[in-house]
Amino acid sequence: MPDLGFSVLWKGKNFARLMGGLWVALRISLISVAISIPLGILLGIAMTWKNPVVKALTRGYLELIRIMPQLVLLFLVFFGTTRTFGWDLNGELSSIIVFTLWGTAEMGDLVRGALISIPRHQYESAAALGLDEAQTFLYIILPQTVRRLIPLSINLITRMIKTTSLVLMIGVVEVLKVAQQIIEANRMSSPNAAFGVYLAVFILYFLACWPISLLAKYLEKRWQ
Amino acid sequence: MDIEVIRSYMPLYRTAAWLTLRLGLLGIVFAILIGFVCAAVRYRRIPVLRQIAAVYIEISRNTPLLIQLFFIYYGLPKLGVRTSPAACGVAGLAFLGGSYMAEAFRSGLESVAPIQTESALSLGMTNGQALRYVVLPQAVSVSVPPFMANIIFLLKETSVFSAVSLMDLMFTAKDLIGLYYSTTESLFLLVVFYLFILLPVSLLGSLLERRLRYAGFGV
Numbered sequence: 001m002p003d004l005g006f007s008v009l010w011k012g013k014n015f016a017r018l019m020g021g022l023w024v025a026l027r028i029s030l031i032s033v034a035i036s037i038p039l040g041i042l043l044g045i046a047m048t049w050k051n052p053v054v055k056a057l058t059r060g061y062l063e064l065i066r067i068m069p070q071l072v073l074l075f076l077v078f079f080g081t082t083r084t085f086g087w088d089l090n091g092e093l094s095s096i097i098v099f100t101l102w103g104t105a106e107m108g109d110l111v112r113g114a115l116i117s118i119p120r121h122q123y124e125s126a127a128a129l130g131l132d133e134a135q136t137f138l139y140i141i142l143p144q145t146v147r148r149l150i151p152l153s154i155n156l157i158t159r160m161i162k163t164t165s166l167v168l169m170i171g172v173v174e175v176l177k178v179a180q181q182i183i184e185a186n187r188m189s190s191p192n193a194a195f196g197v198y199l200a201v202f203i204l205y206f207l208a209c210w211p212i213s214l215l216a217k218y219l220e221k222r223w224q
Numbered sequence: 225m226d227i228e229v230i231r232s233y234m235p236l237y238r239t240a241a242w243l244t245l246r247l248g249l250l251g252i253v254f255a256i257l258i259g260f261v262c263a264a265v266r267y268r269r270i271p272v273l274r275q276i277a278a279v280y281i282e283i284s285r286n287t288p289l290l291i292q293l294f295f296i297y298y299g300l301p302k303l304g305v306r307t308s309p310a311a312c313g314v315a316g317l318a319f320l321g322g323s324y325m326a327e328a329f330r331s332g333l334e335s336v337a338p339i340q341t342e343s344a345l346s347l348g349m350t351n352g353q354a355l356r357y358v359v360l361p362q363a364v365s366v367s368v369p370p371f372m373a374n375i376i377f378l379l380k381e382t383s384v385f386s387a388v389s390l391m392d393l394m395f396t397a398k399d400l401i402g403l404y405y406s407t408t409e410s411l412f413l414l415v416v417f418y419l420f421i422l423l424p425v426s427l428l429g430s431l432l433e434r435r436l437r438y439a440g441f442g443v
Contacts, residue, residue, distance in 0.1 A: 072414060166288075
């Protein structure tokens with residue numbers, strides 16, 4: 001059995017460095033999710049309004065963000081806006097901006113879907129029982145919406161984590177970049193390190209996303 | 225923005241878009257095949273194969289395409305499995321898309337209540353007839369929206385192909401920005417070409433969804 005580079009992982013601080021790289025990617029996605037969720041809730045509520053101007057604006061925003069690959073959005077912010085407006089953005093800040101814009105759009109759509117999925121008779125029954133509008137929203141609509149929403153938003157977190165792997169392409173030093181550095185540095189001593197190190201990155205991403213997916217699936221089944 | 229620059233870049237982008245489209249479609253076809261097999265295996269509850277499909281779906285859905293491509297392109301050759309960049313792109317897309325397609329098909333098949341198959345069989349239909357005339361028409365109408373969403377998702381995912389040195393749209397844009405500093409023109413063409421590929425698919429998706437919405441029964 002030839003050396004496939006697994007030993008490189010344990011040399012010196014290599015594994016700690018990989019974990020540090022993974023943390024950079026996770027940090028970007030967690031910050032973006034934390035900002036996207038409240039903004040997305042507001043967007044989703046706005047999308048259910050009947051006002052045609054609000055409707056056109058929110059719809060346009062959603063479609064525009066969702067049709068573009070996230071990598072294109074990253075390029076637009078990282079290369080495009082810096083050139084056009086002359087400001088200075090580092091890769092990490094650009095990625096947080098892009099993932100927040102994207103996450104807000106996705107979250108907004110989820111919230112809108114959850115809100116309109118509540119059947120009309122729920123509103124009518126609440127009114128018949130003498131609840132006012134605020135009470136209806138607080139006691140009837142909100143609890144049902146939240147139950148539908150939580151598994152979907154947890155899924156959004158895993159999608160966010162998977163998408164952060166793209167930040168490599170605008171020069172953020174995250175787990176894949178660290179992996180490349182480790183492979184390069186050990187090219188002479190273990191020429192096959194690429195297999196072991198990239199497999200480790202693959203497994204790390206899986207371990208970061210899988211438990212979250214399982215939680216989402218569990219909640220979805222439980223709250224059905 | 226300089227119109228002359230845009231005109232001179234057009235051929236480069238056209239070649240790149242063609243590459244994106246060709247590899248993307250090829251990957252999607254394989255993804256559909258993989259997804260179909262996985263969904264069938266799970267629907268028919270074939271032992272062993274069913275567990276393998278379940279493990280594959282979890283792995284594929286919980287890792288990013290970029291990491292999958294890096295592993296296939298840079299990792300696997302160390303085991304002696306050498307692939308060309310194009311084959312690697314298609315393989316990665318098929319590996320990622322297979323699980324998404326499987327879930328789309330499965331959600332359709334599972335949306336048809338067992339009582340429908342039982343009723344069909346009690347009416348004297350054979351297994352094949354029940355599947356062909358009762359289950360599939362309803363399953364398809366449920367599967368179409370996620371199926372179209374997956375196609376758009378996979379076409380968008382092709383944007384990471386440049387990581388395995390494929391000269392796709394992203395590669396071309398980055399190259400031109402690096403070479404000539406023509407950021408605005410390069411990014412403008414990038415957006416236009418992606419819209420050109422993705423907009424028709426997206427419109428077709430919403431059209432199909434509207435046509436098929438009422439095809440389901442008892443959903």
